[in-house]
Amino acid sequence: MFTGLVEDVATVARAERRGDALVLTVEPAAFAASELGLGDSVSHDGVCLTVTEVAGKTFTVLAGAETLRRTTLGELRAGGKVNLERALRVGDRLGGHMVAGHVDAVGEIAARRDLGANIVYTIAAPPDVLRYVVEKGSIAVDGISLTVNRVDAAGLDVAIIPHTAGKTTLTDKRPGRRVNLEVDLIGKYVEKLLGGYRPGPPAAGPEGAGGLEHLDLQHPLGGPR
Numbered sequence: 001m002f003t004g005l006v007e008d009v010a011t012v013a014r015a016e017r018r019g020d021a022l023v024l025t026v027e028p029a030a031f032a033a034s035e036l037g038l039g040d041s042v043s044h045d046g047v048c049l050t051v052t053e054v055a056g057k058t059f060t061v062l063a064g065a066e067t068l069r070r071t072t073l074g075e076l077r078a079g080g081k082v083n084l085e086r087a088l089r090v091g092d093r094l095g096g097h098m099v100a101g102h103v104d105a106v107g108e109i110a111a112r113r114d115l116g117a118n119i120v121y122t123i124a125a126p127p128d129v130l131r132y133v134v135e136k137g138s139i140a141v142d143g144i145s146l147t148v149n150r151v152d153a154a155g156l157d158v159a160i161i162p163h164t165a166g167k168t169t170l171t172d173k174r175p176g177r178r179v180n181l182e183v184d185l186i187g188k189y190v191e192k193l194l195g196g197y198r199p200g201p202p203a204a205g206p207e208g209a210g211g212l213e214h215l216d217l218q219h220p221l222g223g224p225r
Contacts, residue, residue, distance in 0.1 A: 046180040
């Protein structure tokens, strides 16, 4: 579990393809690699990966085929930068929001507007992600906990302050760049408990808004009639 507060913009020392997997060797700057242990979880641009080796100033993780298919990690190259966050410890402050490190989909930066000290990004996202996004709710973008300023049927707006711009990779990304998106997990659990969960995009017709119109509210869990 993570909070979406990026600890470090680290350098990718090596990115090697091994069959359908990608092995990443990463050199952190804000903390020592020796502080990590084998089996530790670290978020890389919002993707939870397991440490498989620690050597000197670097540590190594492996991203499998499913991870590469659903995220942007396959685009990383040696010399590139990646947002890192170590797993939350019991007793730590939860300054962002609850982030699992399980990316829901890849979005694309559709527009960037520099408004004084802040930067506003419009991110295009698929309908099966946007159904869980609410105005003033939280979303993780490349592992960064951000507040949703606006959402419609095509995408969402988020703003980053100068501190976030200076401490993450997002400030270097322009329209056309892809980003990892993870929605607030609570919404998906609530929808499933109410009986309206359907994987994939919302269906057309009266149930397209989330499938709650057919629920029997007298049912203990609000299940279908």
